[in-house]
Amino acid sequence: MGEPSVIICYSRCWACMFDQHYDPPQPHPWADDEDIEHARATGQPEPTGNCACRCARPA
Incomplete structure (x- = not known):
């Protein structure tokens, strides 16, 4: 098997990394x-x- 052609890294904002989430959820x-x-x-x-x-994903 060869090298991967795509690497996906899911990025979160600083606020979310420190549990300061949007309430209600909203795209950001x-x-x-x-x-x-x-x-x-x-x-x-x-x-x-x-x-x-x-x-970041409203219901």
Whole structure:
């Protein structure tokens, strides 16, 4: 079997990593200002996508 062609990493925002969840749940990005600044400084595209936490998915 060869090397994987895709690696998926589910990203959570800082608040969710420290159990500060949205109540009620609502979509929110995983990236914060520091992530966006780092991407720009290193010539990468701006990070996109919602947080992978359960509180980012409304019922």
